[in-house]
Amino acid sequence: MTRIPLPFSQFVVKVHSRCDLACDHCYVYEHADTSWRTRPKSIGDEVLAKAAERIGAHAATHRLGAVRVVLHGGEPLLAGPDRLRLAAEALRAALPPGCALDLRIHTNGVLLSRRFCDLFAELDIKVGISLDGDRAANDRHRRFADGRSSHPQVLRAVALLQEPAYRHLFAGLLCTIDVENDPAAVYRALAELRPPAVDFLLPHATWDDPPKRPSGPDSTPYADWLLAVHDRWEADGRPFAVRTFESVHRTRRGFTSLTESLGLEPSDLVVLETDGTFEQVDSLKTAYDGAPATGYDVFAHSLDDVAQHPGIAARQSGLAGLGATCRACPVVRTCGGGLYAHRYRSDDGGGGFDNPSVYCGDLMALINGVAANGGSVSLPAQSAAPVVPSALADHQLDELARGYGSADTIRALGRSQLALTRAMLAAAWDASGQGRGEAWSLLAALDVAAPAAVDAVLAHPYARAWAARQLAGDLGTGLGPLAALAAAAAVRVGRGDAVAVPVRGGWLHLPTLGRLALPDGEAVVTGTADGFTVRTADGTLRTVLDEPLRRVRLAGGWTVALEDVDPLRDSHDHAVSTRLTGGELLDWTGALREAWELLGRDLPGYAEGIRAGLTTVTPLRPGPAGRDVSSAARQAFGAVGIARPATAPTLALLLAHEFQHVKLGAVLDLTDLYDRDDDALYFAPWRPDPRPLEGLLQGTYAHLAVTEYWGTRTLAYDGLPGEAADRARREFALWRRYTAEAVERLAGSGALTALGSRFTDGMRATAAPWLAVPLPAAAERAADRARRERAAV
Known part of the structure; x- marks a missing residue:
C-alpha cells in the first residue's frame, strides 16, 4: 500500500443536494461551481453503503480511534428520517471495533421537528444550526425563494434543541458574518439562545470576487466586527465556545487550531457528493466551476487514492505550501494563510491559490487584536508558569543523552512537564467554551492560596492524559475529570471549598486520593480540615474513601x-x-x-x-x-x-x-x-x-x-x-x-x-x-x- 501524508478523519456526506431556502451568500448555489445541477437530489442506497464501507476500511487501515461524519447538503433534512437513519446505521456498522463515530448534521433548521430530534437522540446525532443573528441580520441573506423570512422557523428549531430531552444533541450555531449587521446585536441574539458553541464564518470570497469593504479596500471591517464580538465574549466570561477566537489563543501558544481557516495543521477532511463522487472542501466552490473536483468516486477509488490527489496534498503541506509573502509574515503560524479557497486569483500567472488570503489584512488585525486583549492558557493564579518551559542546561541534556539523568535533571524535566500540563489543561478548558465555570474558578483560587497542593494534583500523570484527549477531540469524558482535579485539590487544602463532580460508572474519583462508590449523577465534594465530605443529590453524606489510592514505601x-x-x-x-x-x-x-x-x-x-x-x-x-x-x-x-x-x-x-x-x-x-x-x-x-x-x-x-x-x-x-x-x-x-x-x-x-x-x-x-x-x-x-x-x- 502506498503511504499517504495524512489519513482522513473527517467526512462530509451530502445526503441531499437541494435546499428549501435561497440564501444569496450560499457557496453551493450562488458561487462559481455549478456541479449541483447535475447531481441526484438524494443520495442513493448503493452510494451510502459503499461510502460506509470505504470509511470503515480507511479507519481500520490507519487504526483511527475516531472519525467525524457530518451529514450535509443542500439541506440534509430534505433527505427524510428514513434515509438519515440508513446513513447513520450504515456508518456505525462499518467502523472497526475501537473506532468511535462522532456523527453530526448541519441544517438550516426550517424542517427540524420532534420526529427528527427523536431519531437523532436514538442515533446520537449532534445538530448544528445556521443562524446569522437577530431577525434583521438573519433576513439579510437567509430567506425563502419567495422572500419570506426563515427566522421564526429557525428559532423554533433552536427552542426544540433546548428542551431537556434534546439539549445534549445541540452542537451549536453557525453565523456567517455580514459587516453591515451590528456585531453587538448579533452577539446578543445568539448568546440569548445559550448555544454550546458559535462559529463566526467569513463570507466566502476570492481575489476575483472580493468581500465588500464599505470603508474602502484598505479597511479591515471583518476584523473590526469580530473584535467587537470578542470583547463582549471575553467580558461575559466566554459563555460558549468560539473556534475562531480559541484557535487564535491556542496557535499563538504552540497548540493546534480548531478550524481549517486558521493555523498550519494539514486538512484531514473529504466530501462525498450525492452521486458518489469525492470532492475537496466545499469552500472551493467559490473559486471556479469544478474547483473542488477530484475525479475520484466511491465505487472505483479508495480513500487512500483520494488522499494522494494534488489538491488534497496542497491543503496538507503546512508552511511549505504557502507563498513567500505568507511564509515571511510574523503571524503565519496563527493565520496559516487563511482558508485555502480565499487565496484564489485567476489572473496571477497560473498560481491559482499561491496568494495571501483575500482577508489578509483582516486576519492580521484580528490576531493582533485578540493578542492585545489577552487570552492566557495558564491558570489565572499562575500566570508566571511558563507555557513553553525553559530548556535544559547543557550538562543536563548531556546526562540524558548518555541514558542517565541525575535527580536534579529529572526534577527539571518534571517541572517542565508540570508547566506543560497546566497549559494543556487551560487549553482544554478554553476549548470547552464553559467560561469561568465553578471547577475552573476553584482551581484558580486554590492556586493562589495553596499552589503546592494544586501542583501535587496536576502532577498526577493522568491529569495531562485527560487534557491531551480533550485537545485531540476525544470528548467522551466531558469536563468531569477537571472537576475531580479541583475537588482533589480542595481536599488537600482543607479550607471548606466545595465543587460539584460528576459520578460515572458508579464511582466518584478523586485524583491522587482514591474513589467512592456512588450512584451515577452529581455529588458535591467539600474539602474540610478533617478530610472531606461528599453529598449526593438525595442527601447522602460520605466522609471516607471506599478504595483509597495505595502507595508502596521503598528503601531510602x-x-x-x-x-x-x-x-x-x-x-x-x-x-x-x-x-x-x-x-x-x-x-x-x-x-x-x-x-x-x-x-x-x-x-x-x-x-x-x-x-x-x-x-x-x-x-x-x-x-x-x-x-x-x-x-x-x-x-x-x-x-x-x-x-x-x-x-x-x-x-x-x-x-x-x-x-x-x-x-x-x-x-x-x-x-x-x-x-x-x-x-x-x-x-x-x-x-x-x-x-x-x-x-x-x-x-x-x-x-x-x-x-x-x-x-x-x-x-x-x-x-x-x-x-x-x-x-x-x-x-x-x-x-x-x-x-x-x-x-x-x-x-x-x-x-x-x-x-x-x-x-x-x-x-x-x-x-x-x-x-x-x-x-x-x-x-x-x-x-x-x-x-x-x-x-x-
Whole structure:
C-alpha cells in the first residue's frame, strides 16, 4: 500500500443536494461551481453503503480511534428520517471495533421537528444550526425563494434543541458574518439562545470576487466586527465556545487550531457528493466551476487514492505550501494563510491559490487584536508558569543523552512537564467554551492560596492524559475529570471549598486520593480540615474513601503509587488491571521492594532518576503466557504500566526500560532532536516492521538501559557456570549489538538536528564500552541465532 501524508478523519456526506431556502451568500448555489445541477437530489442506497464501507476500511487501515461524519447538503433534512437513519446505521456498522463515530448534521433548521430530534437522540446525532443573528441580520441573506423570512422557523428549531430531552444533541450555531449587521446585536441574539458553541464564518470570497469593504479596500471591517464580538465574549466570561477566537489563543501558544481557516495543521477532511463522487472542501466552490473536483468516486477509488490527489496534498503541506509573502509574515503560524479557497486569483500567472488570503489584512488585525486583549492558557493564579518551559542546561541534556539523568535533571524535566500540563489543561478548558465555570474558578483560587497542593494534583500523570484527549477531540469524558482535579485539590487544602463532580460508572474519583462508590449523577465534594465530605443529590453524606489510592514505601524514602482506580489510567497500549486484591497488593509490594534493591545495585546510574521522577506504577493485565507486558504513555509523565512479571529482576528491568521512554518523551517536549517533517520509515534491528524516526529513537534510548542491565549481570556472573549466567551472557551479546547498530542507524538517518546529533553521540558513548566486554563464543553464537530468528518473523 502506498503511504499517504495524512489519513482522513473527517467526512462530509451530502445526503441531499437541494435546499428549501435561497440564501444569496450560499457557496453551493450562488458561487462559481455549478456541479449541483447535475447531481441526484438524494443520495442513493448503493452510494451510502459503499461510502460506509470505504470509511470503515480507511479507519481500520490507519487504526483511527475516531472519525467525524457530518451529514450535509443542500439541506440534509430534505433527505427524510428514513434515509438519515440508513446513513447513520450504515456508518456505525462499518467502523472497526475501537473506532468511535462522532456523527453530526448541519441544517438550516426550517424542517427540524420532534420526529427528527427523536431519531437523532436514538442515533446520537449532534445538530448544528445556521443562524446569522437577530431577525434583521438573519433576513439579510437567509430567506425563502419567495422572500419570506426563515427566522421564526429557525428559532423554533433552536427552542426544540433546548428542551431537556434534546439539549445534549445541540452542537451549536453557525453565523456567517455580514459587516453591515451590528456585531453587538448579533452577539446578543445568539448568546440569548445559550448555544454550546458559535462559529463566526467569513463570507466566502476570492481575489476575483472580493468581500465588500464599505470603508474602502484598505479597511479591515471583518476584523473590526469580530473584535467587537470578542470583547463582549471575553467580558461575559466566554459563555460558549468560539473556534475562531480559541484557535487564535491556542496557535499563538504552540497548540493546534480548531478550524481549517486558521493555523498550519494539514486538512484531514473529504466530501462525498450525492452521486458518489469525492470532492475537496466545499469552500472551493467559490473559486471556479469544478474547483473542488477530484475525479475520484466511491465505487472505483479508495480513500487512500483520494488522499494522494494534488489538491488534497496542497491543503496538507503546512508552511511549505504557502507563498513567500505568507511564509515571511510574523503571524503565519496563527493565520496559516487563511482558508485555502480565499487565496484564489485567476489572473496571477497560473498560481491559482499561491496568494495571501483575500482577508489578509483582516486576519492580521484580528490576531493582533485578540493578542492585545489577552487570552492566557495558564491558570489565572499562575500566570508566571511558563507555557513553553525553559530548556535544559547543557550538562543536563548531556546526562540524558548518555541514558542517565541525575535527580536534579529529572526534577527539571518534571517541572517542565508540570508547566506543560497546566497549559494543556487551560487549553482544554478554553476549548470547552464553559467560561469561568465553578471547577475552573476553584482551581484558580486554590492556586493562589495553596499552589503546592494544586501542583501535587496536576502532577498526577493522568491529569495531562485527560487534557491531551480533550485537545485531540476525544470528548467522551466531558469536563468531569477537571472537576475531580479541583475537588482533589480542595481536599488537600482543607479550607471548606466545595465543587460539584460528576459520578460515572458508579464511582466518584478523586485524583491522587482514591474513589467512592456512588450512584451515577452529581455529588458535591467539600474539602474540610478533617478530610472531606461528599453529598449526593438525595442527601447522602460520605466522609471516607471506599478504595483509597495505595502507595508502596521503598528503601531510602522513595514512595510509588500503585494506580488501580483512576478511570484515565487506560492511556497505555495494554489493558489495565482491575482493583488489586489484598493478596495481589502484597505480591506487588514485595516485588517492588526487591526490584528497587536490584536497581540500586545493578543500575545505579538509572536508579537515581527513577527515584526522582517515577511516581506511579499502573498494574496492567497479564499478557500471553511467557510474555512480559509493559508500557509508557506519551502523555503521562511519571507513570509506567506493567503487568507484574514472575520475578523481581524482570520487574527491575521493565521499570528501567519504560522510564527511559518517560524521560525521552519529556526531552522531546523541550527540544527538537530530529526533523519533525521527516516522514521516512526506519528499521530497528529488533523489529521486523519499519517505524518513524521517533520510534527508532525511543527504542534505542530504552535499550541503553537494557544493555547495561544485562552487561552488569554478565560481569557479576564472570567465570560462573549455570543457566542464569548463560542467559545473562546471551541477552547481553544480543542487546549490545542491537543498541550499537540502532545508534548508527540514527546517526546516518540524515534527519537529526544539531542537538539530535549531539544526543546520538551521547548514546554512542554509553554503548561503546559494552562492545569491548569479552564474551564466550557460545554467547555470541546464541545472539546470532536470536537475530536470525527475529529477522525471519
